[in-house]
Amino acid sequence: MLYFSRWKTISIWAIVLLGVLFALPNIVPQSMRDSLPGWLPDRPMTLGLDLRGGSHILLSVNQQDLIDERLQSARDDIRTSLRDAKIGYTGLSGTGRSVQVRIRDAADVEKAKTALAQLTAPINSGLFGAGTVSELALEEPEPGLLRYTITDDGLVYRMNAAVTQSIEVIGRRVNELGTTEPIIQRQGDDRILVQVPGLQDPQRLKEILGQTAKLTFQMVDTSVPVQQAIEGRPPAGTSVLYSMDDPPVPYLIEDRVIVSGENLVDAQSTFDQRTNEPVVSFRFDAKGATRFGQATQQNVGRPFAIILDNQVISAPRINEPILGGSGQISGSFTAQSANDLAVLLRAGALPADLTIVEERTVGPSLGADSILAGQFASIVGGILVIGFMLIAYGTLGVIANIALVANIVLIIAILSMLGATLTMPGIAGIVLTVGMAVDSNVIIYERVREERRWGRSLVQSLDSGFSRALATIVDANFTTFIAAVILFFLGSGPVKGFAVTLAIGIVTTVFTAFTLTRWLIAWWLKRMKPKELPRGLVRFIPEDTHVPFMSWRRVAFGLSAALSLGAIVLFFTMEMNYGIDFRGGTSLEIQAKQGDANSADVRERLSQLNLGDVQVQEFGAKNELLIRVEGQNSGDNAEQTVVEKVRGELSDDYEFRRVESVGPTVSSELAFNGTIGVLASMVAMLIYIWFRFEWQFGLGAIISTIHDVTMIAGLYVITGLEFNLTSIAAILTIVGYSINDTVVVYDRVRENLRKYKKMPMEELLDLSMNQTLSRTILTGLTTLLALVALYLFGGEVIQSFTFAMIVGVIVGTYSSIFVAGPLLILFKLRPENLAPEKSEGGSVLTTAEPSKT
Numbered sequence: 001m002l003y004f005s006r007w008k009t010i011s012i013w014a015i016v017l018l019g020v021l022f023a024l025p026n027i028v029p030q031s032m033r034d035s036l037p038g039w040l041p042d043r044p045m046t047l048g049l050d051l052r053g054g055s056h057i058l059l060s061v062n063q064q065d066l067i068d069e070r071l072q073s074a075r076d077d078i079r080t081s082l083r084d085a086k087i088g089y090t091g092l093s094g095t096g097r098s099v100q101v102r103i104r105d106a107a108d109v110e111k112a113k114t115a116l117a118q119l120t121a122p123i124n125s126g127l128f129g130a131g132t133v134s135e136l137a138l139e140e141p142e143p144g145l146l147r148y149t150i151t152d153d154g155l156v157y158r159m160n161a162a163v164t165q166s167i168e169v170i171g172r173r174v175n176e177l178g179t180t181e182p183i184i185q186r187q188g189d190d191r192i193l194v195q196v197p198g199l200q201d202p203q204r205l206k207e208i209l210g211q212t213a214k215l216t217f218q219m220v221d222t223s224v225p226v227q228q229a230i231e232g233r234p235p236a237g238t239s240v241l242y243s244m245d246d247p248p249v250p251y252l253i254e255d256r257v258i259v260s261g262e263n264l265v266d267a268q269s270t271f272d273q274r275t276n277e278p279v280v281s282f283r284f285d286a287k288g289a290t291r292f293g294q295a296t297q298q299n300v301g302r303p304f305a306i307i308l309d310n311q312v313i314s315a316p317r318i319n320e321p322i323l324g325g326s327g328q329i330s331g332s333f334t335a336q337s338a339n340d341l342a343v344l345l346r347a348g349a350l351p352a353d354l355t356i357v358e359e360r361t362v363g364p365s366l367g368a369d370s371i372l373a374g375q376f377a378s379i380v381g382g383i384l385v386i387g388f389m390l391i392a393y394g395t396l397g398v399i400a401n402i403a404l405v406a407n408i409v410l411i412i413a414i415l416s417m418l419g420a421t422l423t424m425p426g427i428a429g430i431v432l433t434v435g436m437a438v439d440s441n442v443i444i445y446e447r448v449r450e451e452r453r454w455g456r457s458l459v460q461s462l463d464s465g466f467s468r469a470l471a472t473i474v475d476a477n478f479t480t481f482i483a484a485v486i487l488f489f490l491g492s493g494p495v496k497g498f499a500v501t502l503a504i505g506i507v508t509t510v511f512t513a514f515t516l517t518r519w520l521i522a523w524w525l526k527r528m529k530p531k532e533l534p535r536g537l538v539r540f541i542p543e544d545t546h547v548p549f550m551s552w553r554r555v556a557f558g559l560s561a562a563l564s565l566g567a568i569v570l571f572f573t574m575e576m577n578y579g580i581d582f583r584g585g586t587s588l589e590i591q592a593k594q595g596d597a598n599s600a601d602v603r604e605r606l607s608q609l610n611l612g613d614v615q616v617q618e619f620g621a622k623n624e625l626l627i628r629v630e631g632q633n634s635g636d637n638a639e640q641t642v643v644e645k646v647r648g649e650l651s652d653d654y655e656f657r658r659v660e661s662v663g664p665t666v667s668s669e670l671a672f673n674g675t676i677g678v679l680a681s682m683v684a685m686l687i688y689i690w691f692r693f694e695w696q697f698g699l700g701a702i703i704s705t706i707h708d709v710t711m712i713a714g715l716y717v718i719t720g721l722e723f724n725l726t727s728i729a730a731i732l733t734i735v736g737y738s739i740n741d742t743v744v745v746y747d748r749v750r751e752n753l754r755k756y757k758k759m760p761m762e763e764l765l766d767l768s769m770n771q772t773l774s775r776t777i778l779t780g781l782t783t784l785l786a787l788v789a790l791y792l793f794g795g796e797v798i799q800s801f802t803f804a805m806i807v808g809v810i811v812g813t814y815s816s817i818f819v820a821g822p823l824l825i826l827f828k829l830r831p832e833n834l835a836p837e838k839s840e841g842g843s844v845l846t847t848a849e850p851s852k853t
Helices: 006-026 063-084 106-115 152-176 202-210 226-231 286-298 335-347 364-393 395-418 424-453 458-490 494-528 549-573 599-607 637-650 664-692 695-719 725-755 761-793 796-818 820-826
Strands: 054-061 089-095 098-103 136-142 145-150 183-187 191-197 215-220 238-243 250-260 264-271 278-284 304-308 311-314 326-329 354-362 585-592 614-619 621-630 654-662
Touching (some): 006 494, 054 202, 063 106, 106 145, 145 152, 152 183, 226 238, 250 286, 264 335, 278 286, 354 637, 364 761, 424 458, 424 494, 458 664, 549 761, 599 621, 695 725, 725 761, 761 796, 796 820
Parallel strands (some): 238 311
Antiparallel strands (some): 098 145, 264 278
């Protein structure tokens, strides 16, 4: 295990060197990168919105809009086709997903079906390979009544086309804002994710995204006074629309569209030469110019309306034919609103309304603070862990620290290569990896010390230590990797970033432990030729402990059962402080522009807005407040109304550093996915441990993990900590850590069961616990050092996350000894359940039982 051929040595250091090169752009300032050779990597890590500021907005395409538009189109097609074919009809109407018409003469029914055959004609779907789909299906519930219904495949086709078109339109709109590196991508069947980093004005982005921007030019009907149409019934083919003025002015508008925004080729904000007011100039394509020219020629002296999203912008009178194909839109515009309208018109109209179902906005100042806090916490945590390893292991600690630095470099390099996004929970994942990465070296070193105590030579001890630790480390890390993978697929936003860094950290940890650390030790042996293992400055755990853990198992069982039962009772009798991720609502972090924040004044001002339950509390510094507004239970749009009202009330006195708004649809999905994530990770780990060990081990590991999850749930109930998406990440990480701890203990139990077949189970478990005690304590301490640094210096945003992690590490360490171990006695595990371990030559290994003194 300690011999390395030349090609292995070159490969190991080539990987480390590549890691350094790919991580380098994250250290070198932007101004210096241009002077570096062109062949060097120049792509740094992508910082998440919580670190650099920006907006995360999840939009949902309104399916009902698509249905209504398709039915309206079908009605128009039916009317036109039947008139052209001179077929009499009546009762043309639509409801639900269907439109129907009754043919007056029974002899014309077949002729009508032929005339309307194009409605059910198959079209290329673009979804099912080269297949086709029929949007409408024809049925005849009674003679002469033709009913056309939108099919499920047709609706999927429409939704897919609408999402694709919406992504293109949104992309054009966002790019017009001059932002850099926006992310616009499909999420699920009917949603679009928009992430715009570094955005200075998130409210403007929402306004740009929220408008459908359907522009039409339609004639104003002057045959009937508009008030008469409002009080009675508008003439056929007309509708009453209102202007954007305050108060709005009603107009009677002909439904027939003269020209639409699809015929625009350009739109620019400019100023009227006569009034110097902001206006929007536009230019039609050839088809639009012709149609507009014909309409204005035929209607000189009549007013026509310029309509945007069913609101009349202006209704000028046609004084003379407009034949040039261009014109201008005037109204009560400011310079910015005229520019925004020009942006919308150039980008094109959305095919349907988009509803904001989730918003997470971080101001640039909070993002900068988060970066500084994350960097400082990482540095402090790294120094603590490195110092601890030097004190505990001396020279071997130096080797472990070199491997640890290489590990961090490789994590950063892989994140940079993949273009992955680093979030604040992602930094937490790196800091946690720093603590847990030491675990692999601790397992190896403690095993080496154990082998040395058994009388083997230094080289044999090192070689055997690495060999025997391999399976333990792979099993322990793979279980945590399972949690990270499930968290990635079921998590969202920053939580996904945490899962990515944790998963990458596990891979790099195993690589550095069994290649780089082993190579460094082989080099140290060859160069220094030591006669004995180096000792650290402090021996935290005595070399040969005989703690009677199993004699306390009944007390531990009773304590764990009482605490678990208490946590369950509290969970069902006291309401947990669910965050907006799971209950919906709005959360805003604000900072006073001058002086300290006044929570009583803010609470009083917001109570007058009729927003329901509003909580205002101090958050971090004296000039910062956290506002929580309960879910409005009036649909997803209601949460955006809350944000607008709060902004309007407080924007003069406070800066909005962070805004999170989650509608009821997304909150229910997040709660479901979070629950499934925890359950799926447990099931996956149970299957893996069952496969690698025996069913008793798998069941014991899961019961001890359920114990840990129950304890953490009780912690959230008792302390009132907010339970949100990052809490799910904390629980899943605790699950991984607890399983990691348990697997290390179980691996030693399995090994001793094969060695000491006649030893009573209680004594064998005590022996196994004592043999792994040093590793258990040292790994717990290093992980806690990293987490405490993150808790103290990582900032308010992740404080509750790290606090839960700290308690989880302590509880996980306890359960791996006092819950997971004794359960094997309860399940009546016996040595005969396991196959004997064989040596390399094939003979069965037997070992004398250790002295009981």
